[in-house]
Amino acid sequence: MAEKKTNRRDFLFTATYAVGAVGVGAVVWPMIDQMNPDASVKALASTEVDVSAVTPGKTITVLWRGKPVFIRRRTEDEIAEAKSVSLKDLKHPEKDEDRAKNPEWLVMLGVCTHLGCVPLDQKGDYNGWFCPCHGSHYDISGRIRKGPAPTNMEIPEYKFVDANTIKIG
Amino acid sequence: MKNFFRISFLISLFVGFQFSSYAAEKIEYLKTDWSFKGPFGKFDRASLQRGYQVYQEVCSSCHSMKYLSYRNLVEEGGPEFSINQAKAIAASFEVKDGPNADGEMFVRPGRLSDKFVMPYENEKAAQAANGGAYPPDMTVLVKARGGGVDYIYSLLQGYEDPPAGISLDDGVYYNKFMYGNKIKMSNQLSDGLVEYSDGTNASVEQMAKDVTTFLMWTAEPHLETRHRMGFKAIVYLIILTVLVYFSMKRIWSRIETKV
Amino acid sequence: MSEHEYTPKSKVGKWFNDRLPLLTLANHLTDYPTPKNLNYWWTFGGILTFCLITQIVTGLVLAMHYIAHADMAFESVEHIMRDVNYGWLIRYIHANGASMFFLAVYIHIFRSLFYGSYKSPREIIWIIGIIIYLLMMAAAFLGYVLPWGQMSFWGATVITNLFSAIPLVGEGIVTWLWGGYSVDNPTLTRFFTLHYLIPFLILGLVVLHIWALHVPGNNNPVGIDIKKPSKDTVPFHPYIVIKDGFALLMFMIVFAFFVFYTPNILGHADNYIEANPLVTPAHIVPEWYLLPFYAILRSVPDKLLGVIAMLSAILILAALPWLDTSKIRSAVFRPLYKQFYWILVADVLILGYVGAMPAEGLYLLIARIATAYYFLHFLVVLPVLGFKERTIPVPLSITEPILGGSPNLATVKKKDNI
Numbered sequence: 001m002a003e004k005k006t007n008r009r010d011f012l013f014t015a016t017y018a019v020g021a022v023g024v025g026a027v028v029w030p031m032i033d034q035m036n037p038d039a040s041v042k043a044l045a046s047t048e049v050d051v052s053a054v055t056p057g058k059t060i061t062v063l064w065r066g067k068p069v070f071i072r073r074r075t076e077d078e079i080a081e082a083k084s085v086s087l088k089d090l091k092h093p094e095k096d097e098d099r100a101k102n103p104e105w106l107v108m109l110g111v112c113t114h115l116g117c118v119p120l121d122q123k124g125d126y127n128g129w130f131c132p133c134h135g136s137h138y139d140i141s142g143r144i145r146k147g148p149a150p151t152n153m154e155i156p157e158y159k160f161v162d163a164n165t166i167k168i169g
Numbered sequence: 170m171k172n173f174f175r176i177s178f179l180i181s182l183f184v185g186f187q188f189s190s191y192a193a194e195k196i197e198y199l200k201t202d203w204s205f206k207g208p209f210g211k212f213d214r215a216s217l218q219r220g221y222q223v224y225q226e227v228c229s230s231c232h233s234m235k236y237l238s239y240r241n242l243v244e245e246g247g248p249e250f251s252i253n254q255a256k257a258i259a260a261s262f263e264v265k266d267g268p269n270a271d272g273e274m275f276v277r278p279g280r281l282s283d284k285f286v287m288p289y290e291n292e293k294a295a296q297a298a299n300g301g302a303y304p305p306d307m308t309v310l311v312k313a314r315g316g317g318v319d320y321i322y323s324l325l326q327g328y329e330d331p332p333a334g335i336s337l338d339d340g341v342y343y344n345k346f347m348y349g350n351k352i353k354m355s356n357q358l359s360d361g362l363v364e365y366s367d368g369t370n371a372s373v374e375q376m377a378k379d380v381t382t383f384l385m386w387t388a389e390p391h392l393e394t395r396h397r398m399g400f401k402a403i404v405y406l407i408i409l410t411v412l413v414y415f416s417m418k419r420i421w422s423r424i425e426t427k428v
Numbered sequence: 429m430s431e432h433e434y435t436p437k438s439k440v441g442k443w444f445n446d447r448l449p450l451l452t453l454a455n456h457l458t459d460y461p462t463p464k465n466l467n468y469w470w471t472f473g474g475i476l477t478f479c480l481i482t483q484i485v486t487g488l489v490l491a492m493h494y495i496a497h498a499d500m501a502f503e504s505v506e507h508i509m510r511d512v513n514y515g516w517l518i519r520y521i522h523a524n525g526a527s528m529f530f531l532a533v534y535i536h537i538f539r540s541l542f543y544g545s546y547k548s549p550r551e552i553i554w555i556i557g558i559i560i561y562l563l564m565m566a567a568a569f570l571g572y573v574l575p576w577g578q579m580s581f582w583g584a585t586v587i588t589n590l591f592s593a594i595p596l597v598g599e600g601i602v603t604w605l606w607g608g609y610s611v612d613n614p615t616l617t618r619f620f621t622l623h624y625l626i627p628f629l630i631l632g633l634v635v636l637h638i639w640a641l642h643v644p645g646n647n648n649p650v651g652i653d654i655k656k657p658s659k660d661t662v663p664f665h666p667y668i669v670i671k672d673g674f675a676l677l678m679f680m681i682v683f684a685f686f687v688f689y690t691p692n693i694l695g696h697a698d699n700y701i702e703a704n705p706l707v708t709p710a711h712i713v714p715e716w717y718l719l720p721f722y723a724i725l726r727s728v729p730d731k732l733l734g735v736i737a738m739l740s741a742i743l744i745l746a747a748l749p750w751l752d753t754s755k756i757r758s759a760v761f762r763p764l765y766k767q768f769y770w771i772l773v774a775d776v777l778i779l780g781y782v783g784a785m786p787a788e789g790l791y792l793l794i795a796r797i798a799t800a801y802y803f804l805h806f807l808v809v810l811p812v813l814g815f816k817e818r819t820i821p822v823p824l825s826i827t828e829p830i831l832g833g834s835p836n837l838a839t840v841k842k843k844d845n846i
Contacts, residue, residue, distance in 0.1 A: 012419060016412040023409060026402075030514035034489055039511040043240050043282035208689050236506040305701070309506070312692060313700035348710075388700075391509075391516045398517070399688025406684060410677040417670045424464065424662060 046169035048161065051105075059121045061110060064168045068110035068118055069156065070129075071166065074140065079103045081127065082141040092151045096141045099155050107158050107166060108142045114149040129153075196346060198319035199326060201378055205385055208400065211393050212386055217248035219365050220383025223376050226363050228307065231299060231354075233287040236308040237387055240281040246393040247386050255281060262286040300340040302353035311381070311388040318381050320346060325377040328356035456642075461661035462668050463648035465826045469539040470646070471675030472532050478676055479529040480634065484627050486522040487571075494574065496620035498613040501576035502702045520691040526568050527694045528683050530717035533561060541748075542769055544757030545647040551749040553640045558746045560633050563626050565718060570623035572715060576616065577699030582712045584611045584619070590725075593732035610705065650826050651758025660826050711786060719783030720776050724802070726787040727795040737799065744806050751806055753814025761820040765813055772805050 037045075047064045051071060054060055059072040074082070082096040083103070100106045110129075112119050117133035124130030125146060126139040136147030143152040158168045204213045221242070224234070239259035242250045250258070259279035264286055267274035279286060289295035296303045305313075314320045323346040331343035337351065344352045358373045365371050386392070434455040436442045445451040493512050495504040508515035537557070540546050546554035569587060573580045588605050592598040607614030645656050654660045662668065686694065694716060698709045714722050724741050728734035744751075759766045779798045785791040 012412070012416055016409070016416045019405075019409050019412055023405060026405070030517055031485065031489055033513045034515060034518060035492065036513055038493075038507075038513060038515070039240075039244075040238070040282070040507065041511075043238065048280075236503065236510065241510070309700045313697055315697045317697075395516065395520075395688055395691075399684065402684050402688060403681060406677060406681045410674065410681065413670065413674045413677055417674050420666050420670050424667075 046167055049166045049168065050164055051166055052164040056104070062168075064156070069168055070106070070108055070110040070121070070142070070153075072106045072121075074100075074104055074106055078127070078140045082139065085139065085141070085143070089145075090152075091144050094141075094143060094152055099141050099143075099152070102160070105160075105166070106140075106142060107155065107168065109154040109156055111153065112136055112149055113144065113151045113153060114147070119153070196316075198316055198346065199323040200319065201322060201374075203318060203382070203385070205382070205392055208396060210396060212246070213382065214249055215367060215369075216379050216382045217386055218250065219367065219369060219375075220379035220381070220386075221248050221250075222365065223363055223380040224307070224383055227357055227376075228380065229285075230288055231295070231304040233289070233295075233304075233306045234285040234308050234387060235287055235306050237285045238281070239279060239283055239285065241390060243281070244390070247390055248383070252281075259283060300353055304354065307384055307387065309388045311384045316346075318385050321384060322377050322381045324352075325358055325380070326373060458663065458665040459657075460642065460664040461645065461656035461658070462664050463646055463654055463656075463660060463826060464662045464667070465648050465650065465660075466646065466668070466671075467649050468671075468675055469535065469542075469649075471672050472536040472539065474672035475532045475676055475679050476529070476536060477634065478679075479525060479532055480627065480630060482525050483522065483529060484631070486518050486525060487624070487627065489518055490522055491624065494620075496574065496617050498576060498616050498703070501574060501616060505575045517687070520687045524683065524686040524691060524694065526571065527686070527715070527717065528679070529564065530568070532679070533564065534717070537561070537745075538773065540647075541772070542759045542766075543647055543649060544651055544752070544754075544759070546749050547752065547757050548749060549644045550641070550647065553637060554749060555746050556633055556637045556640060558742070560630055560637065562742060563630050563633070565721075567623060567626040567630070568715065568717065570619045570626070572699075573616065573619050574623065575699060576703045578701045578703055578707075578709050579696050579699040579712070581611060581703035581705065582709055583714055584615065586712055587714075588615075590731075590735050593735045595732070612705075647757065648826060649758060649760060650823060651756065651761065652822055652824075652826065654826060713784055716780065716784075719781075720779035721783075723779040723783035723795045724799045726783075727792065727799045741799075741802060744803070748806065748810075752810045754810075754817060754819070755814070756819045756822060758822075761822050762813075762817060763820065764817045768805065768809050768813065772802070775801050775805070 045065065047062065049060075049062050049071065051060070051073070054071065054073045056073050056075045057078075059070055061068045061070055063069075079096075082100075085096070087093040087095070097103065099108070110118050112131040112133065114131065114134055114136050117131050119129035119131040119136070119138060121129055124137040126137050128140045128142065128145075129138040130136070131138075131147070131149065134148050136149035137145050138149075138153060139145050141152075142155075144150070156168055158166055161167045204211060204216070224232075239255055242248055242255040242258060243252050259281055262279040262283075262285075263276040264279045264283050265274055266277050269275055289298060292303055311318055311321060316323075324344060327344045327346035328342060329345055331337055331350075335343065335350075337343060341351050341353055342355050343350055358376050360372050363371045363376060369375060389395075434452045436445045436451045441451055490508065493504060493508045493515065495501060505519070508519050510516070512518075540554065540557075569583070573584045588602055588611060591601045591605060594601060603609065605615070606612070607618060645654075648654065657663075696713060696715075713719070721738050721741060725734045725738040728737045754762060754765065756762050759769055775798050778794065779802065782791045782795040782798065787795065
């Protein structure tokens with residue numbers, strides 16, 4: 001008899017705790033989720049850029065998710081140079097065709113992978129970019145060639161929605 | 170326990186009096202069925218889309234909707250236009266942006282992420298263009314008027330000739346439901362004013378209902394979610410209350426005498 | 429606090445407890461002997477703690493998105509309502525939570541008035557409670573300004589202008605409060621800071637409030653002193669914890685109804701209009717929980733005297749333990765006091781009602797009568813009653829009326845006698 005009574009009581013208390021815990025979770029979640037990006041931030045998660053005015057040899061910088069993105073329309077010479085680099089010479093080996101699907105267009109995050117400064121265009125020893133903060137040199141594919149940066153400048157998700165428009169993000 | 174109910178009843182009577190005091194002076198508003206009223210209320214999507222059309226074609230030349238974004242037109246719980254429809258709507262407006270690389274401001278077509286473009290530069294410009302009266306922003310207008318949707322719905326249909334003895338200045342009109350009866354907005358709705366894309370007959374009453382429904386959504390875009398969540402929350406609380414009640418009885422049965 | 433020695437079971441626990449006796453404190457709170465005859469009017473202390481925590485948590489989270497600048501405040505609140513994940517829910521919980529907080533505090537206060545919980549030796553608990561109440565009103569007033577709607581702005585203007593009633597320094601104080609020549613951005617930013625601060629002051633006072641309570645222990649519906657621990661008490665955990673939990677859940681159901689189904693019904697429509705210094709609303713009214721004091725303020729034609737009357741109405745409560753001269757605590761045994769108690773309740777409800785009405789005509793007359801009666805209750809009725817009232821004999825213990833022998837068996841046991 002006592003056995004049975006204990007079981008019923010335990011079940012009641014266990015059930016109460018379990019149901020209570022569900023409630024606590026349901027209350028805690030919104031408090032945490034409110035810190036996640038809100039709808040207005042998410043709406044700006046992708047940016048469409050009109051590149052019709054970008055001539056070969058020119059770089060433009062656009063703001064995407066609060067960070068600079070370099071869009072460079074490369075010349076024939078620059079493309080050839082980017083493809084000719086041996087992977088052995090690279091700290092972070094990456095083929096140019098993996099970085100720029102359409103070799104004429106280089107789209108990458110203009111953020112130095114060392115400590116986050118914005119590298120300067122058409123500077124440095126490798127005909128690419130140079131970061132003045134700690135002396136990282138990037139080549140015409142945005143790859144790290146000399147200096148403390150550990151990896152190549154990041155390629156974001158992007159695609160051409162038409163011949164003149166790139167959608168980033 | 171009886172006293173608890175007596176007191177709750179008295180308090181709710183008292184509280185009931187309070188609410189009636191906030192409404193306009195005992196005016197009977199025009200009544201209609203609002204699909205969003207009540208604990209299980211939802212928006213009529215078609216009505217919201219028609220209401221947007223009325224807002225766009227009739228009201229937006231004077232009234233801003235500055236807290237609404239074009240992307241809201243796509244979101245769940247609202248008119249739920251398709252993404253392409255909403256993009257097209259946004260793109261039909263010119264949004265000021267800049268400064269560009271030359272340091273100048275420029276205009277570009279609207280995007281989903283933009284807020285609704287305002288008809289006037291600022292409040293003063295809106296006032297100047299409307300005889301000194303500022304056409305209020307409509308995003309939360311329904312919540313900003315004590316009579317709510319019934320008030321807006323009635324006001325749109327409440328224009329009539331002033332009774333004998335009341336003279337109106339230029340640019341002032343008589344409205345049965347406006348607070349103080351004098352309003353600087355002329356009657357805007359007339360039968361067939363808008364050609365609804367879904368073919369519904371655009372009577373004054375229909376347009377008033379649709380645009381008011383739209384305004385209820387702009388004021389409370391999460392209304393449907395709120396109702397759904399509320400139902401779950403209260404069912405949950407009732408279940409937990411029952412469990413806790415029996416737990417309480419079980420625990421208190423351990424002592425022999427309760428006073 | 430007298431403590432029988434508590435030794436934690438684990439070695440780590442003992443090591444820690446020797447350095448900071450938190451486990452001893454937890455044990456004290458768990459075992460704390462509570463009268464077993466407490467009715468549901470005693471659950472509101474726990475409910476109030478829940479309300480305070482709810483307001484602090486939701487407030488903290490809102491503060492991550494709210495912008496305390498006159499040009500952006502209203503818009504930031506709309507941003508919270510529309511774009512922030514669950515923002516609408518958190519905002520409605522916070523706004524309605526304030527009303528629920530006051531509902532609970534009024535029930536809690538009126539429980540004390542009925543059962544004489546303010547009487548010796550609990551005077552300090554009561555006075556700390558009055559200070560908490562004052563801080564709650566300050567926090568609520570400041571919080572209402574933050575959305576920067578019409579009522580926010582004009583309510584702030586009216587209430588801050590009251591300080592100009594102070595002779596000589598009044599105008600200077602108002603300018604100092606405003607940080608300018610009218611309610612404007614400097615006012616808003618400092619109001620935000622103070623609104624953020626006050627709940628933590630309240631939290632500290634609540635700790636003192638409970639600490640002071642634990643010295644004599646809880647009062648009870650019969651109002652007699654009881655030995656603790658004894659047959660008349662139960663350990664706080666699990667008996668009172670579960671009962672408070674049950675009451676809290678009922679409270680939360682009411683709370684949920686407001687938040688999910690009628691979230692704006694206790695507010696004022698004008699606060700959805702952006703603040704406009706050039707246009708005054710037709711009727712400036714505070715939130716419902718401040719209405720009785722608003723009525724008292726407006727019932728006195730003189731500005732300074734009105735302010736003094738309003739403040740006195742609250743401060744007079746602090747003097748209550750000494751104004752009420754009766755040796756009997758609980759109104760259960762004070763039939764005449766009980767009648768006056770209910771008249772006071774009606775009087776306060778009436779004051780609340782006329783507080784929402786324009787201060788003219790019949791409303792003003794009623795407000796004046798109700799104000800006069802309010803002070804009459806505390807200054808005349810209570811002192812006199814203590815001497816003149818014939819009270820019912822009080823039982824010797826709380827179980828005595830049940831176990832027999834007491835003439836009060838019927839009085840105390842009847843369920844509909846609170």
